[in-house]
Amino acid sequence: MTTDAPAPTTGDRRRSSGSPRFARVGRVLPVAVVQVAGTLLASRISGGPPRGQRPPWAGAGVVVEPVDVVPLAVVLLVAGVLVLPWRWSFPRSVLAVTLATTVGYALLVSPRGPFVAALTMAMANAWFRGHRRSVLAAAVVAVGLLPSADLLTARSPLYSIDAAVLALAWVTVTIVVTELARVRLERVAERRRARAEAEQQRARDERVRIARELHDSVAHSMSLINLQAGVALHLGATLPPGTRDSLTSIRDTSREALVELRTILGVLRSADGAGPDPDGRVVPERNPVPGLDRVPDLVDRARAAGIDVTARVEGDPTTVGGVVDRNAFRIVQESVTNVMKHAPGHRVDVTVSVGAEVLDLVVQDHPLPGAVQRSTRLGESGNGLIGMRERADAVGGTMTAGPTPDGGWRVAARLPVPTNRPPDRSEEPA
Template structure:
């Protein structure tokens, strides 16, 4: 719609100027004048063809009547600008070379009609300068558009990465705590009629695990709320400092867990700290879900440049054996996100082992 209005205005101005300057203009001249402006309506559809038609009409007018009609020159600038914004740089360079040649040819054709030399030089300089300015503006707009598109694509990728991160967090939180709850609920039902104290202990573990799960889910959801939302109360994500509570819940679920820490214990950056905690959490979840009766040994080694985590179990079958899931893949993705490496698989001596190395 905009291009149609623009073409109509330019055509009306150009035809009116022609009628005023040359009342005796023939049909061919009028047709060429129309072709210097009317094709602008198609500039978005066929930018190179539009510029070619406009230039050809300008050159034909210069050859026939010795005048390229400056009013029609606006269409050349608009068409040149459109080519610069829509076409590849190779096409733009070739098109601009042809445009310069046509401008020079137009001036030479005008010279054959006894046009004064100062006027010729003025037309040549105006034509070349106008094309350069239109091309530079078009290139600037094109680069700005490409930059905006890159920002939009980057924002879309960031949103997708954030969705994956949230899904991973939900998986880790829900899988671990629900595994403990499911196991202890089954134990309490079995013991309810035979050993009430043990059943109460199992139910207490269910209560604690569900409370912890709700707390972590609430913490995760609060991260998604606007910073100025009423009642926003951000708490730090868990890290290795929370490892003891994780271990105690697993022990309460009936899985013996031993923890060995070596090296200089020190605070870690939030990202790697959370990653380390989630790796241990998911490994313990796999033990509860898949390993059967098993004992677990957790080794945390604070090296000078690397944090090494090992979660080793002696289950009768590998922890993680069973239907494919997101657990190990999620742990590996987390670790690689912070430049680390994670390996997981059956151990030669039996059981299953997970090893993660994170650069500090």
């Protein structure tokens, strides 16, 4: 008996277009060989008691004569197999066709051999897909007509009880084994769903834990920094202009970081991007996550911190949008931040080139006269470069980084530009 697994899902078809095609056609090949070749071979067997050559289905003392298979009978054998590749899309139609070809063969030729192989596969497939009544009806027709085919066509004067028992056993085994296989596959699928749900629950718990830790450590610290910078500005009316500019930059940067952090916490706590803020209040989904349109603000903050930064944007960055837009800005932000930390005496050139299909980012710093060269070891270690590479990989892009001959550092990224996709800055990827 031949059984089929349930039809693949849409995701399965996307993962491998060749697997469903093999399942539709490849599994039919053994059935075709068994039905056509096996039946033709069985029809040529002859013998009787004198030679002791009789097939298992022949009773004692029965002389077996070869069966003359007419061309139309061969056509019916082949036709029953040819419709099997469509058994997933049209299970009941394929069942009806294979039943008709099988019964037609039995009426044309004295049935012998595995001529029911295609019908067995069609019955198992239809049973798998829930067409129980159709399968039972086909089984009744097969059990009623196949054993009496010789009697109906006057090839034999008697009704074969042995053939009737064999036909009844065949359909019973087919249905029982198919049902057992279906139940087993359902249990396996249920266990997989349970494991997937458990993994999703563990991921949700981990996101909540991360959000709680971020809130308890980073959010409180950033709030304190913002508050102290504001108090210093309020009380320090006589501070030098440079000090006031630095405090203003600290206050504004910490405020923006708090807004972004609150959004990230909401995304971590809720799958739809709307969730409680660090104070426990449920807030609507916000839209503060920066993209390439925030490069000028990033440049201004770097200049306020004493870094000589120039930025050149070619093309229209508003056409990028989505995760590519966010990740591109984060790569630029991390590159400029690395210069501020590791090479404060260097000049930074930022180039953003937006094309029709790709987005090129280049952030390169050059040592100014008298500046200390940045440490290559510092630039090659840490989570900054790892994070930038992960952001580039996440959107199917590439990122390279390394020292330059003049003692600076160069970061270059190439990211694919999504087509026909509206900008989406609703949430920052975790």
